[in-house]
Amino acid sequence: MGIVKGDQMVLNIGPQHPSTHGVLRLKVVTDGEIVSDIEPIIGYLHRCFEKHCENSTYEQVIPFTDRCDYIASMNNNFGYVVAMEKLMEIKVPDRVEYIRIIMAELNRIASHLLALGVYGLDVGAFTPFLYMFRDRERILDIFELTCGARLLYNYMWVGGVSHDLPVGFVETVYGFLDYFEPKLKEYNEILTYNKIFIERTADVGVLPPEVAISYGVSGPNLRGSGVKWDLRKDEPYSIYERFDFDVPVGEGTVGTTGDCWDRFYVRMLEMTESAKILRQALKDLPQDGDVHQAIPKKIRPPKGSIYQRTESPRGDLAYYIISDGTPQPYRLKMRSPAFTALSVLNEISRGWMLSDVIAILGSLDIVLGEIDR
Amino acid sequence: MIVDRLIDWLPTGVAWPGLTFIVAVILCAVPVFLFIAVYALVAIYGELKISSFIQDKVGPMGQGVGLHAWRWGLLQPVADALKLILKEDIIPSAADKKLFILAPFIVFIGAFIAFSALPFSQTIIIADMNIGIFYILAVSSLGVIGIILAGWSSNNKWSLYGAMRSAAQIVSYEIPAALSIVVVIMLTSTMSMQGIIQYQSGLVWGFLPNWLLFNNPFTFLAFIIFFISGVAECNRTPFDIPEAESELVAGAFTEYSGMRYAFFFLSEYANMFVVSGVAAAAFMGGWQSPIPGMFDTPGWGLFWFMSKSMFLIFMMIWFRWTFPRLRVDQLMDVCWKGFIPISLFNIFGVGIWYLLVG
Numbered sequence: 001m002g003i004v005k006g007d008q009m010v011l012n013i014g015p016q017h018p019s020t021h022g023v024l025r026l027k028v029v030t031d032g033e034i035v036s037d038i039e040p041i042i043g044y045l046h047r048c049f050e051k052h053c054e055n056s057t058y059e060q061v062i063p064f065t066d067r068c069d070y071i072a073s074m075n076n077n078f079g080y081v082v083a084m085e086k087l088m089e090i091k092v093p094d095r096v097e098y099i100r101i102i103m104a105e106l107n108r109i110a111s112h113l114l115a116l117g118v119y120g121l122d123v124g125a126f127t128p129f130l131y132m133f134r135d136r137e138r139i140l141d142i143f144e145l146t147c148g149a150r151l152l153y154n155y156m157w158v159g160g161v162s163h164d165l166p167v168g169f170v171e172t173v174y175g176f177l178d179y180f181e182p183k184l185k186e187y188n189e190i191l192t193y194n195k196i197f198i199e200r201t202a203d204v205g206v207l208p209p210e211v212a213i214s215y216g217v218s219g220p221n222l223r224g225s226g227v228k229w230d231l232r233k234d235e236p237y238s239i240y241e242r243f244d245f246d247v248p249v250g251e252g253t254v255g256t257t258g259d260c261w262d263r264f265y266v267r268m269l270e271m272t273e274s275a276k277i278l279r280q281a282l283k284d285l286p287q288d289g290d291v292h293q294a295i296p297k298k299i300r301p302p303k304g305s306i307y308q309r310t311e312s313p314r315g316d317l318a319y320y321i322i323s324d325g326t327p328q329p330y331r332l333k334m335r336s337p338a339f340t341a342l343s344v345l346n347e348i349s350r351g352w353m354l355s356d357v358i359a360i361l362g363s364l365d366i367v368l369g370e371i372d373r
Numbered sequence: 374m375i376v377d378r379l380i381d382w383l384p385t386g387v388a389w390p391g392l393t394f395i396v397a398v399i400l401c402a403v404p405v406f407l408f409i410a411v412y413a414l415v416a417i418y419g420e421l422k423i424s425s426f427i428q429d430k431v432g433p434m435g436q437g438v439g440l441h442a443w444r445w446g447l448l449q450p451v452a453d454a455l456k457l458i459l460k461e462d463i464i465p466s467a468a469d470k471k472l473f474i475l476a477p478f479i480v481f482i483g484a485f486i487a488f489s490a491l492p493f494s495q496t497i498i499i500a501d502m503n504i505g506i507f508y509i510l511a512v513s514s515l516g517v518i519g520i521i522l523a524g525w526s527s528n529n530k531w532s533l534y535g536a537m538r539s540a541a542q543i544v545s546y547e548i549p550a551a552l553s554i555v556v557v558i559m560l561t562s563t564m565s566m567q568g569i570i571q572y573q574s575g576l577v578w579g580f581l582p583n584w585l586l587f588n589n590p591f592t593f594l595a596f597i598i599f600f601i602s603g604v605a606e607c608n609r610t611p612f613d614i615p616e617a618e619s620e621l622v623a624g625a626f627t628e629y630s631g632m633r634y635a636f637f638f639l640s641e642y643a644n645m646f647v648v649s650g651v652a653a654a655a656f657m658g659g660w661q662s663p664i665p666g667m668f669d670t671p672g673w674g675l676f677w678f679m680s681k682s683m684f685l686i687f688m689m690i691w692f693r694w695t696f697p698r699l700r701v702d703q704l705m706d707v708c709w710k711g712f713i714p715i716s717l718f719n720i721f722g723v724g725i726w727y728l729l730v731g
Contacts (some may be wrong), residue, residue, distance in 0.1 A: 011530050018622065033534075033701055124610060124698025130428040190695070196611055197697045354534070355700045358620050 008036065011354075015044050019122050019358045022368030024342075026357070033353045038346045042371050049373035053332040058084060058158065058299040061332065066152040068334065069370040071114055074107035074143075075312040076370075077156035082237050083308035083319040084158045087301045095289030096160050097239045101281045102173065103146070103155060105274040109180070110139040111313035112220075112267040112274075115365040119264060120191050122362035123200045128191040135183055138176050145172065159295035170282055177275055184272060192268060201264060202255030205348045205360035209258065215347065216340040219315020220270060221364055224250035224263035231311040243280050245273045260363035267365070300327050314338050314365060334373060338366040376401050376489075376500050401499050405488045413642040417450040420690050427694045457638075460631035465528065468628065472526035477629070477636035480519030484643035487513045491650045492566045494660045494674030505566035506558070509651055510551050513606070516640060517543040520615070520625050523637070527628035535624025538701055539608060539615035545708040546605040546612075552716035553599035556592055556723045557585055557655045570659035582665055584658040589730070591722040596656040598712050598719070600685065603648030605704070607641060609689050611696040612704060649685035650678070657681045 013019075013026040020026065023044035029037040049068060053061045065080045066073040078100055085092060117132030140150045147155045147163050155162050191197055207217065209225040222229055230247040232240040248269035250262030301323040309318040315337030324330040341364040349357045379397035418433075425432030433446025464473055487509045489499040502508055517540055524536020558564055561572040577583040585592045605612035616624030623629075626637050653659055659681070660674030668677070699707070 009530070019620065120697065124613065125696065126424075127428050127694050130430065134429055191697070194697060196699055199703055200697060200700060353700060353702065355614070355620050355698075 007031070013357075019362065020368075021118065021361070021366055024366070024368055024371075026345075026361075028354070028357065030354060033355075035349055035352055035354060035357050038349050038357065040342050040345060042342070042368070045368045045372035047373065050332055050334065053329055055328065057327045058301070058329060061329070062157065063152070063154045065334075066154055067369060068336070068373055069312060069314065069317070069338070069367050070151060071367050072107045072111040072313045073151065073153050074103045074155060075111075075310070075317065077153065078104050078238070079308065079310035079312065079317045080319050081156045081158050082310055083306050083321055084299070084301070086308055087304065087306040087321060087323060088158070088296065088299070090159050090294055090296065092159055092294045093286075093289040093291070094239075095286040096291050096294070098281050098285045099161055099165060099291065100156055100238060101240070101243075102278060102285070103143075103153075103161075105277045105281070106139050106142060106173070108274045108313045109271050110136045112271050113139075115313075116187070116191075116264065116267055119359075119362040119365075120197075122358050123197060125191055125194070125197065128187060131183070131187065131190065135180060138179070142169075142172055142176060145169065157295055158299055160291045160293065164291045170285065173278065173282055177278060181272070181275055184268065187268065192265060198254050198261060200355075200359055201260035201363070204255075204260045204356050205352065205363065206256045207258040207263075207344060207348050211344065211347060212258070215344040217315070217344050218337050218340065219311065219313070220266045221263055221315060221341050221344075223248065224266045224363075225258035226250050226252075226262075231309055231316060235309060237308065237310055242284075243277045245276050248273065260359055263363040263365075298327070300325065309335075312337060314367065314370070315341065334370075336370045336373065338364075338368075338370045342366050342371055375498065401489070402485075405485070405499065409485065409488070409639065409643045409646075412646060413639050414450040414454065416642050416645070416686060416690075417453065418447065419687070420693075421446075421449060423687065423690045424694045427691070454635065457635040458632055462631040462633060463628075465628050467528040469526035469528065472522045473628075474633075476519045476523035476526060477633045477640075478519070479522060480516045480640045481636050481643070483512060483515030483517075483519065484640045484647060486515075487647040488643070490566055491647065492570055492654055492659055493678050495567075495671045497671070497675060498567065501565055501567045504564045506554055506569065506651065506655065507564050509566075509647065510547070510554060513644065513647055514543060514547050516644065519640075523629070524625035527625070529628050531621045531623075531627045532625050535615045535621045535627070538621075539625055541701070542608070542612065542615060542704060543606055545705060546602040546712075549598050549708060549712035549716045550602040550606065552713065552720065553595040553602070554651075554655060555720055556595040556716075559720070559723055560585065560588065560592070560727065566654055566659070570654055570661060573658040573661050575665055582658055582661065582663050584656060584661070586656040586658075589723070589726050591719050591726060592656065594715065595719050595723075596652065598716055599656065600648075600652050600688075602708075602712060603652060604689055604692060605708070607644045607648055607689070609641075609645070610693040611699050613693075613698055614701050614704060645686055645689055646682060649682040649689070652685055653678060653681035 008029050008031055011028045011030050013028055015023040015025045025041040027039040027041055028035055049064055052064060062077055062080060065076040069076050113132040113136040117129040120128035143153060144150050145166050146169065147153050207225050209227045212222050212225045212227065226249050228247050228249050233247055248266050250257050250266050252262060254261050303323060303325045305322040307318060307320045309316055317337055318335035320333040321329050322331040345361060345364065349360050376397050379400055380393055383393045383397060422432045433449035435444050435446045464470055490502055490505040490509050492498040520539045521536045524532040557569060561569045563569060573584050575583045577587055581587040586596045608615050616626060626634060629637060660678045662668040662673060662677055
C-alpha cells in the first residue's frame with residue numbers, strides 16, 4: 001500500500017488515549033492514513049518493581065507481582081511461587097496444587113474475556129465488551145468469595161495459598177462453568193463471525209511464525225501464528241501434566257495464519273480449554289489437606305538462582321531469582337510476555353492504516369503494568 | 374405550505390413587504406427548533422434504553438438525586454443537556470477562533486433547514502417546494518463544510534483526521550443516496566415531497582400498501598441503498614469512522630466542549646431524523662396509512678410519519694450497538710465498488726420495469 005510517498009506526519013497516540021490499553025505512547029509516522037513507522041514509548045507506568053524486590057523480603061514480593069499484570073494477578077503469583085518453591089525445594093500438598101490450577105485457569109478465562117471484549121471496543125463494537133465484562137464479573141465474584149479481593153489477590157503464597165476454599169466453592173465454579181460455556185457461542189455470533197469484524201481483522205497484521213519466534217513472542221500471540229507452544233504442555237510445571245487439554249493454534253480460518261483474527265480466535269478457544277481443565281481439577285480436587293501446612297516459617301532460600309517459566313494468559317512469564325542466602329532476593333528479574341509482544345508491533349504494523357494499528361495493538365493484548373513493571 | 378399560509382395570515386401593507394416574509398419564516402423556525410430539541414431528547418433516551426436492552430444492562434433507572442431520579446430515568450437526557458449547557462466553553466489557544474466558533478452552527482444549519490421540506494402530515498409541511506427532495510439532498514450536505522471547518526480550525530491532528538475522513542465519507546455517500554432518489558423521481562415524476570407521497574396511495578400486488586418500497590424489486594434495493602447511505606451520512610456506526618472513538622478520540626469534535634459540542638450532537642440526531650424522514654416519505658409512504666382508506670386524517674398522518682421515521686431511527690440505533698466499525702478504505706470500497714454500480718444498474722432496471730410493467 002502507499003505507492004506515492006507524500007509528506008510524513010508524526011502522530012502521538014497516547015499516553016492518554018482510549019485504545020492504548022494503559023499509559024502507552026506510540027510515536028507513529030504516518031503518510032495520510034498509512035503508517036510507515038511506529039515507535040512504542042514505554043515507562044509511563046514504571047514502578048521499579050525489580051529494584052523494589054531487592055529491598056523486600058521474599059513474601060513481600062508477592063503483592064508486587066499482583067500489580068504487574070493486574071488483569072491476571074493469580075497467574076503472576078503462580079509463576080513467582082512456583083519459582084520460589086523450586087528454589088527452596090518445597091513440596092506443596094496436592095490440594096494446594098489443585099486450588100492453584102483452578103485459580104490460574106479461572107483468571108486465564110477472566111483475562112481473555114477482558115482482552116477479547118476490549119478488542120471488540122478497539123474495532124468499534126461496543127456490545128460484546130459488555131457481555132464479556134458481565135461474565136468476567138462472575139469470576140471476580142468467585143475470587144472475592146475465596147480471598148476477599150477482586151483484582152489484586154495476593155492469594156498464592158510460597159508453599160501454600162492464603163485462604164482455604166470457602167464452603168460451596170466447588171458448586172459455585174461448576175455453576176459458573178455451566179453458565180459460561182454456552183456463552184462462548186453468543187460471543188462468536190455477535191463478534192467472531194461478524195462480517196465487518198472479519199473484514200477488519202482477517203489478513204491484517206500478519207505475524208509470521210519465524211518473526212514471532214525471533215522476537216520472542218509467546219502465548220496466544222505465538223499460537224495465533226500456528227506454533228504449537230504452550231508451557232503447560234511442553235514444560236509442565238505444577239501439576240499441569242495431569243490434565244487433558246488441547247493447545248489451540250491459529251489456522252488462518254478466515255485469512256492468513258497469524259492475522260489479528262487468529263490471535264483473537266485462539267484466545268476464544270483457550271477459554272474452552274481452560275474450562276476443560278477447570279472441570280477436571282474440580283473433579284479431582286482433594287477434599288482434605290491443610291493449605292498452610294507447607295508454608296515455611298522463614299523464607300530464606302539457599303544460595304543459588306532459578307529461572308522458572310510459566311504460561312500466563314499473555315504468554316511466557318518467567319522469574320529469574322538470585323538468592324544470596326538472605327531473606328531478600330539479591331536480584332529478581334521478570335520476563336514479561338507483553339513486553340516482547342509490544343516489540344513486534346512495529347514489524348507487523350508498517351504499511352497498514354491507522355485504524356489497523358489500533359486493531360493490531362489490541363490483538364497483541366498488552367498490559368502496561370507488566371511492560372513497564 | 375405553513376409558511377405560505379402564515380404569509381397570507383399576517384397583516385400586509387407594512388412599511389417593508391419583506392418583513393412579513395421574515396416574520397413568517399421565524400414563526401416557522403422556532404417550532405422546528407423546539408421539535409428538534411424535544412425529539413433529540415427522546416432519541417437520546419431511546420438510545421440509552423435500547424443500548425441497555427441490547428447490552429444486558431438496565432440503563433437510566435432513576436437513581437440518585439435531582440433530574441436523574443425521576444421515574445425510569447426519563448429526565449436523564451434533560452440532565453445531560455443541562456450538563457452540556459453549564460459546562461465551560463473551552464476554545465484552544467492555538468485554534469482558529471472565528472472558524473472554531475462558526476463550525477457548529479454550519480453543521481447544525483445543514484440539518485436544521487432540511488426540516489423545512491419534511492412532510493409531517495397532509496397539512497404540516499413548512500414549504501412544499503416543487504423541488505423538495507432535491508432541496509433536502511442539497512442542504513443536508515452543507516454539514517460537511519462545518520465538519521471540515523471544525524477539524525481544521527481545532528488545530529489538532531485527531532480533528533484533522535476526523536474531518537478529512539468525514540469529508541470523504543459524506544461526499545461519497547451522497548452519490549448513491551441521490552441515485553436512489555432518482556429511482557423515486559422516475560416513478561413518481563415529481564420532486565415535491567407531497568407529490569411523492571400522494572403517488573404512494575392505494576394498494577400494490579393486491580394486498581400491500583402502494584409504498585415505493587414494495588412497488589418493485591428495484592425500488593426495494595434503492596430503499597436499502599438509500600438507508601445505508603443515510604446511516605453513513607449521519608456518521609453512525611458502522612460508518613462512524615470520522616469520530617471513531619477508539620482511534621481518533623472524538624474525531625473532528627475532539628477539541629469541542631460544552632454547548633458547542635452539544636450542537637454537533639444535536640445535529641447528528643437531527644440528521645438522523647432527516648434521513649429517516651426522507652426514507653419514510655420517499656419509500657414508506659410518508660403519512661399514508663399502512664391500511665389504505667383507514668386512519669388517513671391529517672392527525673393520523675402525523676402519527677404514521679413519526680412512527681415510520683422513529684422505526685428507521687430505531688434501526689440506526691440497533692446497528693450502532695451491534696456492529697463493529699469499518700475501516701476507512703473498506704468504507705470507500707463499499708460505496709464506490711458496491712453501492713454506486715448497483716444504484717446505476719437500479720436506475721436502468723426501474724426504467725425497464727416502468728416500460729414493461731408500468
